[in-house]
Amino acid sequence: MKTYYDPEDLKKFGKIGEFQKSMADKFFAYYGEVFKEGALTAREKSLIALAVAHAIQCPYCIDAYTVDSMEKGCDEEQMMEAVHVAAAIRGGASLVHSTQMMNKVKEISI
Amino acid sequence: MKSLKAQNHPLSDTQYELQLLESQETGIPFSEKLAESGLYPLVPTQIEILQINLGKMCNQVCKHCHVDAGPDRKEIMNQETMMECLEVISKHDIGTIDLTGGAPEMNPHFRWFVEEIRRIKPDAKIIVRCNLTIILANPKFHDLPEFFKNHQIEVVSSLPYFTAIKTDSQRGEGVFEKSIKALQMLNAAGYGQENSGLMLNLVYNPAGAFLPGSQEGLEAEFKRRLGSQYSISFNSLFTITNLPISRFLEYLLRSGNYQSYMEKLIEAYNPIAAANVMCRNTISVGWDGYLYDCDFNQMLELRVSCTTSQHIKDWSLESLNNREIVINQHCYGCTAGAGSSCGGATA
Numbered sequence: 001m002k003t004y005y006d007p008e009d010l011k012k013f014g015k016i017g018e019f020q021k022s023m024a025d026k027f028f029a030y031y032g033e034v035f036k037e038g039a040l041t042a043r044e045k046s047l048i049a050l051a052v053a054h055a056i057q058c059p060y061c062i063d064a065y066t067v068d069s070m071e072k073g074c075d076e077e078q079m080m081e082a083v084h085v086a087a088a089i090r091g092g093a094s095l096v097h098s099t100q101m102m103n104k105v106k107e108i109s110i
Numbered sequence: 111m112k113s114l115k116a117q118n119h120p121l122s123d124t125q126y127e128l129q130l131l132e133s134q135e136t137g138i139p140f141s142e143k144l145a146e147s148g149l150y151p152l153v154p155t156q157i158e159i160l161q162i163n164l165g166k167m168c169n170q171v172c173k174h175c176h177v178d179a180g181p182d183r184k185e186i187m188n189q190e191t192m193m194e195c196l197e198v199i200s201k202h203d204i205g206t207i208d209l210t211g212g213a214p215e216m217n218p219h220f221r222w223f224v225e226e227i228r229r230i231k232p233d234a235k236i237i238v239r240c241n242l243t244i245i246l247a248n249p250k251f252h253d254l255p256e257f258f259k260n261h262q263i264e265v266v267s268s269l270p271y272f273t274a275i276k277t278d279s280q281r282g283e284g285v286f287e288k289s290i291k292a293l294q295m296l297n298a299a300g301y302g303q304e305n306s307g308l309m310l311n312l313v314y315n316p317a318g319a320f321l322p323g324s325q326e327g328l329e330a331e332f333k334r335r336l337g338s339q340y341s342i343s344f345n346s347l348f349t350i351t352n353l354p355i356s357r358f359l360e361y362l363l364r365s366g367n368y369q370s371y372m373e374k375l376i377e378a379y380n381p382i383a384a385a386n387v388m389c390r391n392t393i394s395v396g397w398d399g400y401l402y403d404c405d406f407n408q409m410l411e412l413r414v415s416c417t418t419s420q421h422i423k424d425w426s427l428e429s430l431n432n433r434e435i436v437i438n439q440h441c442y443g444c445t446a447g448a449g450s451s452c453g454g455a456t457a
Contacts, residue, residue, distance in 0.1 A: 043327055071316070071323040073331050075273055 010060045043072040050079060051086040111171040111282075113180040114357060121360050122178065124411045131354065131439040134372055140441045147381035152390070152435040157427065159206040159392040161405060161452065162195055163187070164214040164223070166397065169247045172268075172281045174315065174358040176409050179212040186216070191399040192223045194422045200230045202427055207231070208392075208452065210239040210405065215251060228261045237264045239452075242292035243285055255299035264309040265301060266348070266452075267293070270317050272335040280317045293342045302344040310343075313454075315350045319367035321378060321447050322349035325455040348454030351375075353406050353443035375442035383449025386456035389435050395422055403435045405452070406443075412436045 017024030035045050046069045053061030069079050114122040144150035165186030168179035207227050245254045270280045277286035302310035316322050329347035336342040352358045362368040389403040399422040402408035416433040419426040449456030
């Protein structure tokens with residue numbers, strides 16, 4: 001069955017330089033730098049990545065950072081809380097726009 | 111849960127296991143990878159560690175156990191073989207004696223054996239791989255922390271996670287609670303306490319088909335969680351990769367993860383870890399006295415290659431130092447990522 005998303009394609013991510021090498025090299029160097037231990041631990045960064053993966057609904061990223069979070073010692077409860085953070089921000093982003101709707105309602109109402 | 115052997119499971123046949131590993135579809139032979147790193151044939155550096163398996167009997171039946179240990183396993187080392195081990199220990203400059211099982215403490219000659227090793231080698235590092243719950247399994251084991259302390263034993267214990275749900279899913283119902291109590295008893299005896307000189311190290315291995323993360327990062331997290339929630343302290347955390355043999359192999363096959371796990375191990379091959387594999391400085395002794403390059407080869411019944419020194423009673427340091435280490439596809443488990451050994455990461 002043909003689908004737009006194939007889990008096998010995740011393994012090919014490192015090969016995107018085939019069509020444009022210099023930009024890919026710069027991207028992967030940057031990517032590696034971002035996920036190193038820093039002011040945030042690699043574990044904390046993995047949980048952020050997992051939450052963002054859900055916010056942008058990237059199936060490759062969800063697979064990759066579920067495994068990465070588990071490898072870094074996160075448990076299911078922590079991972080689900082990270083997803084709820086993403087959901088809260090996404091939901092909040094919609095809801096906070098309701099102030100614009102409320103403003104408009106008030107503007108045009110007697 | 112019964113052992114694979116008690117179930118008459120096909121994977122309790124080591125020939126079947128080896129055929130399966132060798133027939134793996136995407137399996138680049140481990141020897142080829144070693145050759146690329148200039149390490150083939152793999153040879154020993156110097157024998158520094160004698161790891162002795164006192165038997166397959168255990169009070170636990172862990173889902174990932176590469177020994178296929180459990181209460182239904184009756185193979186344990188007898189006193190005659192222990193005496194042959196003592197003979198080797200007394201004659202050679204082997205600095206570390208690493209006692210494992212099953213639960214080594216269940217061997218009725220365990221305490222005698224430890225006392226004899228300490229008497230013969232007062233300065234040797236003696237490690238006991240204690241599963242923790244054995245300390246609480248029977249009143250006769252309650253004084254183990256004091257026994258370990260009196261003989262200056264280094265205790266190495268598995269604790270796959272700092273929560274009950276993940277620990278119990280791998281090691282059995284109620285194991286986490288008992289492990290915490292046992293760790294508190296070891297701490298009370300001075301183990302893992304600063305400046306006590308009594309070493310308590312924990313072993314983390316993933317509860318599933320994924321690799322262990324950074325040993326340093328996991329150690330910090332374990333120390334934070336065990337310290338704040340249970341007032342437990344320990345010295346170091348060793349991360350160990352699950353090798354695709356025995357019960358873990360059974361899990362991989364049953365769950366459909368075998369192919370992807372092997373691909374992951376091969377993809378994560380690290381030449382630095384390969385240069386530091388434990389089989390280069392260790393000899394593993396089986397419960398029946400036969401010699402192996404490592405504990406995993408022991409469980410696959412792959413004896414050391416030097417035919418003149420295959421049993422502890424025929425120990426020849428020269429032959430063993432000049433042997434070629436026996437390898438197979440499961441060896442990828444020790445060379446993936448940061449590497450894996452009985453002492454944790456190697457790269």
